[in-house]
Amino acid sequence: MLDISPGDQTLTVSGGVGLLEVYAALPPGLYPPFPPVELPGGVGGLVSRGGFGQTFFFGAEVLGVTFRAPSGRVVRAGGRTVKNVQGYDLTRPFVGSFGALGEALEITLRLRPGLSARHVSAPGSLAGLPDLAARFAWEMDGQVHLIHFGHGRQVDRALAVLPGAVEITGPLDLTSEFPGGMGVGAGGRVKDRRFGWMDGGAVPPVPALFARVAASL
């Protein structure tokens, strides 16, 4: 399932829908909260990991999630509109729960408008670029990747921090980097502002209290 509401600028998808499937389906000028990069596990996997390579708070872009809790219960958290009552919220703990709260069945994401988009890359490290205006940023094999969308001039300004960068056109498919699943680790080829990402699907240890919450659902 892949359902785009251009009017309220939301996207609702089954957990298994791929990130590039979303890009292919979106009308020009609307962007999801992830870059045009295919990663294992589709949108559901991305939400479980708490996002990839973005410079904003990913959790705020996840408006709702329906998930199967470890007990087998199906939990519907959040909703399909931005203005939903922000209380008693079980959406946010699901985001970045690395599977501890179960599996995402259906996800509603906020879409954002932009007149243009650019993807550039140059040798360097994210550590050397602390204050990034670019919406997406990651590092791979010693190359920094930045993507921004918005008004043309905004985009150019946001990407000007990478002088001598080359333009990247078209989507990237990184799934072959992670045949065993995308896990958190220090030695991988791919790194974003939060984690190094390695093949194998290793997740950060689950705090005891979070495990109790997971068991309560």
Add this chain to the structure above:
Amino acid sequence: MLDISPGDQTLTVSGGVGLLEVYAALPPGLYPPFPPVELPGGVGGLVSRGGFGQTFFFGAEVLGVTFRAPSGRVVRAGGRTVKNVQGYDLTRPFVGSFGALGEALEITLRLRPGLSARHVSAPGSLAGLPDLAARFAWEMDGQVHLIHFGHGRQVDRALAVLPGAVEITGPLDLTSEFPGGMGVGAGGRVKDRRFGWMDGGAVPPVPALFARVAASL
């Protein structure tokens, strides 16, 4: 306790610290995620209610919270920096939990910079102003209040949606409106984009699943 870190633009306070106490302590040009309006319960009460009168996602501005769960256990969720790992997150469910997860002891909020700030008011209703750029917006006795901070021109643009508005200078104290606590309801004098606010402290009903989460902490 009230501890401002201008360097990383965060504020850590005890739950009982007043909203105007925070404003009085902040250096010029740094703003918390609430307007200069005193409300019952201080910062802890505000976080329990999920914010007041703002047009952004309040939960994303709450970086960490230490709270006493209904079991008596003290839970430390989140942290003091924006770049904390956004996983296994118990901060967000606390925000807007209306006391169901217990009482906030210590809270860390994100601060945002702005060169100037204005507060204006004019007769009208929030319903007539759907797309607001102003950071704070609420309605009281048929008057819309808007506050914005940022660059001077940004501020003027954000407030131009209220033609003929008068400037409000100085903070407002609304605690006398809510001697019995600030509760959700339709008949009150004060209304923001999510709720009507009434004296008496009535809270939205707690979903069963959220009550189970609360009991697990």
